[in-house]
Amino acid sequence: MATPRYTEASIRVLKGLEPVRQRPGMYTRTENPLHIVQEVIDNAADEALAGYGKQILVTLHVDGSVSVEDDGRGIPVGLHPEEQVPVVEIVFTRLHAGGKFDKAAGGAYAFSGGLHGVGVSVTNALATRMEVTVWREGGAHRLVFRNGDVAEPLVALESVARKKTGTRVQVWPDAKYFDSPAIPLSELTHLLRSKAVLLPGVKVALRNEKTGDSKTWQYADGLRGYLAEALAGAELMIPFFEGEQYADADHETFAEGEGAQWAVAWTEDGNVTRESYVNLIPTPAGGTHESGLREGLFGAVKSFAELHGLLPKGVKLLPEDVFARASFVLSAKVLDPQFQGQIKERLNSRDAVRLVGGFCKGALDLWLNSHVEYGKKLAELAIRQAQARARSAQKVEKRKSSGVAVLPGKLTDCESSDAARTEVFLVEGDSAGGSAKMGRDKEFQAILPLRGKVLNSWEVERDRLFANNEIHDISVAIGVDPHGPDDTPDLSGLRYGRICILSDADVDGSHIQVLLLTLFYRHFPKLVEAGNIYVARPPLFRLDVPAAGKRPPRKLYCLDDEELNAAQDKLRKEGVRDGAWSISRFKGLGEMNPEQLWDTTLNPDTRRLLPVAYGSLSPTQTLAMFDMLMGKGESAQRRAWIEEKGNLAELDI
Structure with a gap:
């Protein structure tokens, strides 16, 4: 042929x-x-x-x-x-x-x-x-x-x-x-x-x-009437917290008309109702505007609890403690929304966190201090959630304490042991690992630096895996032993709910991603099935935009050339003259300082984190594809495949 x-x-x-x-x-x-x-x-x-x-x-x-x-x-x-x-x-x-x-x-x-x-x-x-x-x-x-x-x-x-x-x-x-x-x-x-x-x-x-x-x-009461209808029969802890706020022409950061309208209710039990929209588009997968609402509500309740001395000793409030029993309808207006995918299920615009969070926190601060009794009830609800979370984490720790292997020395662990919220980043190189350690949230984020490229484990027998130091450290750190697709491994020792591959946005980084994905697919398939594996997507470019009018200087991060072009088009439409901004290209994660790494790659509200899941191929087809791509004796078949499909690749050389 x-x-x-x-x-x-x-x-x-x-x-x-x-x-x-x-x-x-x-x-x-x-x-x-x-x-x-x-x-x-x-x-x-x-x-x-x-x-x-x-x-x-x-x-x-x-x-x-x-x-x-x-x-x-x-x-x-x-x-x-x-x-x-x-x-x-x-x-x-x-x-x-x-x-x-x-x-x-x-x-x-x-x-x-x-x-x-x-x-x-x-x-x-x-x-x-x-x-x-x-x-x-x-x-x-x-x-x-x-x-x-x-x-x-x-x-x-x-x-x-x-x-x-x-x-x-x-x-x-x-x-x-x-x-x-x-x-x-x-x-x-x-x-x-x-x-x-x-x-x-x-x-x-x-x-x-x-x-x-x-x-x-036809709703005269808007968001409040809708949420009341959805929660019909549920007992509210406090009356509805509703409001709206939009930036005026003199706002320093946001464009005129940007802002949000919201209605929030807290219930002691039962199901919660949560719906969000951006410019009337439903966002069932949430996004940065929901993150802003969560941060705004949390900031106001935490400030109120501290002001009135309500926090018991040893209790640390987290955003989910305030948010766990909250039902809401949120409608945000964003000038140039960036969605994840064309079907617009999730908002990715980073500025929306500060937009919604800032307006919502200010409004709730005023409301709580005008209704102190309601504020105390809300703070007590959040404190009960925090105490229940702490008790649950202690139970998990006791169950895991016996017989745990000694953790790798280069693992920088997190403080929490609640696998529902912890995450570990497998980071390419010690340099990036150092920035990640300084930039992370030590409460729930752990860092495991990897030295060099991980072994291609596709054809390695399971009992020989631990001969490789990197694979040994990964297995011990996550608390799960290697297994096959038909095994029923013990996942009760899983130490992190999210295992995130974090490598440079270049060819070598992509190779490391492939090697780690091969490891997890071949030897930790149940983690892939359970949705525990993720790939972080750091940006390739940074745009430094000078101050213009009342807008302060800005830094915009772009994932690839397409986003870079879109960001530059947006700046031109805002009236920023060509050449006023400067473009920096990150050669690797090690070039980012801890603050940049947090903003772009580690912060759950603003990062790009892709879940790894099985695609449309059948298990047999997937195995055949991995055999062809990763098998040592398949170079001829790989060459033919590359010649046929090479035009589909997007290369960064």
């Missing part, structure tokens, strides 16, 4: 919406079409958020299509000044085109969550048909797409009253891109109800033509 050639002709350039159809999972959830419909709903909600819409109607049609209609301003239908194509056509056919990128003062959608970016064009790409009707400036206009391409060009229909404005999008999702073509009604209902909560006074309706059912939501 001839070896496949890797030539200039091997490179394909995907144009238009083709990348979405090639890799739909990169752009949306593929379990069902709910997320591509949500992109259209988000656009309608953005109009309401901007103050121009009062109604959103979603209809499930008998033929399987879904329509979303709003009474906003209507998408512009004139020609784009540069592209000379109707703007409404660009919105649905071009990735990264839309109103949300206009961030200047008075921009159309400064606080958009979903408007005309990747989202709605993805909806078009994964639909067999899409019909768009726009009412604007006294006229009705219609545009039809088929399989992402224009099927019927934009045409003007009948004249309408000038006060009749809005957009209606009807989409027929293409079933071949989804595991199930059915939209889960409960999830859609929850999504629409939450939009009504976050947009007080806006009427949101769902109509199901198949069943004849219809529902309408």
Whole structure:
């Protein structure tokens, strides 16, 4: 068989919406079409958020299509000044085109969550048909797409009253891109109800033509009414703590309009309700805005307890003690939100921690000191949680104390022994290990420096593993012995809930990652299955931005070239002149001082930490892949694979 050639002709350039159809999972959830419909709903909600819409109607049609209609301003239908194509056509056919990128003062959608970016064009790409009707400036206009391409060009229909404005999008999702073509009604209902909560006074309706059912939501009390409904029947420890605060034009750090609105309740028992949103986008996986709320609540309660002398001797309050029994609904407004992944489940914007935390702490400080009795009840609840946590940790320590191997001398351990919150970083090199030791939170973070590259353990027998000092130290430090996929190892001795691989963001660092992942997959598979293994992602670049106007000097960290370009584009849009900032490239972790390492890589609120899990390959296929990549006698097969797949690699040479 001839070896496949890797030539200039091997490179394909995907144009238009083709990348979405090639890799739909990169752009949306593929379990069902709910997320591509949500992109259209988000656009309608953005109009309401901007103050121009009062109604959103979603209809499930008998033929399987879904329509979303709003009474906003209507998408512009004139020609784009540069592209000379109707703007409404660009919105649905071009990735990264839309109103949300206009961030200047008075921009159309400064606080958009979903408007005309990747989202709605993805909806078009994964639909067999899409019909768009726009009412604007006294006229009705219609545009039809088929399989992402224009099927019927934009045409003007009948004249309408000038006060009749809005957009209606009807989409027929293409079933071949989804595991199930059915939209889960409960999830859609929850999504629409939450939009009504976050947009007080806006009427949101769902109509199901198949069943004849219809529902309408409109909340006058906003977040508080929603949380009270969710906690119906639960006994509150103290009344709702609610508030909102947004930066004004004179704020030193944040842009005008950035801030948050929240409603928080504490209950003694029962389930807690927690929902968060960024610019009306639901973030079920939380993120930095939730971290800010947690830190703000904790800071205020801790200050109150210390001020009133409520803390018993030996009790140390932690954020989770205040947060454990808290239910909340949080709605943050962030000028340029950075999400984890296109489906926007988790907010990654570092500034959101200080944004939400600062506003929330100040408001709760005032509230607690104005309602001292409620403050004491809340402090007592947190203290009880802290005491229960301490008792639990002591029980674990007693169970583990007998027969523990002597811990490695180079392990810098943490103070806590509660595996639910402790973590160990396997750090490349002694230099980075020293910075990590000084920069970590010694309460729950341990550091184990590794010297050089770990042994390729793919073909090493289990009883020979401990001959290697690094592998011996890793096993003893984490408290779990090597085992096979069919074994049932004793995980009760696991000393850290998170085992984090921390290496340089270069080729050697990637090699060390691969060797450690090979070790865990081959000889500690139950830790991978249980979700205990993580890979830390340190940044490659730092941007030093000088003071501008009332904004102090800033340092921005970027994971890779793509983030660096995006950060520079954002600075230009903020009015910072080209060349005013300087770019530094980290050659390795050892170049970072302890504060930088904490901010970028160790701080749970702002770091990038990827969980390691099994992918879409079957166990047999995964084994075959590791054999080919890591087996000593597989160099010929590896070479052929590299020749075939080499164009997919992103190299940093």
